[in-house]
Amino acid sequence: MDIRQLQYLAALAREKHFTRAAQACNVTQPTLSGRIRQLEQELGVPIVERGQRYIGLTAEGERVLKWTHLILDNWQSLNQELGQIRSRKGELVGRLVLGVIPSALPKVATLTNAMQQVHPKVGFTILSQSSEEILRNLHDFSIEAGITYLDNEPVEGLLQAPLYQERYCLFVSASHPLAQRSSVDWLEAAQESLCLLTPNMQNRRIIDRAFTAANAHPSPRLETNSIMNLLSSVRSMGLASIMPEYFIDVLGKLEGVRAVPLANPKVEHAVGLVAINREPRSPFIAALFAAAKTL
Structure with a gap:
């Protein structure tokens, strides 16, 4: 049995x-x-x-x-630690x-930038995943860390580092009647032609609970798993959408789009x-959490 055989099996299962x-x-x-057949023969069980x-896969x-x-997770961690030892400066590579x-994708650059300030030879692969996928993929070691909700998912027992509070705004075109309001109630927002994330996304489930609390039952015109598609739908189709407040700053000036804070109920x-x-x-995980604490 060798590492390649295990990598092939993990890839097939994924x-x-x-x-x-x-x-x-x-x-x-x-x-x-x-190679997978060889692994079956070596272990003496059908895989x-x-x-x-x-x-x-079989039960075995x-x-x-x-x-x-x-x-594979321990093998990767071992290689990371040995790589740090082999490096002349003890740096991570x-x-x-x-x-x-999805709602955190525009914000993730603040974390990766903080990490690279200290460890410039570390690269990143960023995958857009639902909160459920993140938990599942952490436990099967197909990702090394995740950015997700801390108070809406079963994250007990995991290492955790808070990054920010997510609050919500109604995003509308600049010409929309609500564009100049200081706030909008969730009940009012439910009356708009909405584009929202798909129901499997935790962000959407949070929004649905807020609507329920406001005794509102919207029927979205468009559903997508892409934040950029939500923004383009607000701009091009004249739809309204509910997205995190921080988009106003992180995405720069959103030409022709206004973000109006949502209230009654207050959700964060x-x-x-x-x-x-x-x-x-893992040295990489230790360094990543150290970077998170600086934000």
Whole structure:
């Protein structure tokens, strides 16, 4: 058994398709299939359900996959620590994979910038994921850290570092009748032609709860999993949308768009950095949380 075999198995479980898994690992499909068959022979158990296409893992394969994720995570942490030791200056060199809820994507640069100020040779892969995907991917080690809600998800037992409070505004075109208001009630907002994130997003579930608390039941004209699509829909289609207040500053001057604070009820939630709490702690995770505390 070797690391490559485990990497191929993890990729197959993630992609649920032999060809896509092989492409992700930069090998041919026969190579990936052959190495996984070798792993089955070495362990003496069937790992993959056999068929004309990928069906899934066997019960034994699911157990092997859990150990695979754990071994790969520790192997990566070991390489990070040894890389730091090998470096002449003891600096971190490598890449971190972060899962980030869509509403926090414009804000993530403040964290990555703080990290790079101290560790300029660390790169990042930023993935837009729902809060549920972030929790799942943390536990199967396909991401190393996440930025998600701290008070709306089961994050107990994870390392946590608050980053900011998310508050909400109604985004409308500059010519909209509500554009010059100092605030808008949630009940009023429900009467507008709305574009919102899709219901699987935690941000949308927060918004839906606020509408329920205001005894309002909107019917969105458009739903999307893209924040940029929400903004373009406000600008181009004349729709209204509900997005975090900080977009006003982080995205720069939004030409032709106004953000009006929402009230009655007042809604705000903590957003922060999360990672698996384990020892020994990866040098990258330790450095990332140190950077988060400086914000």
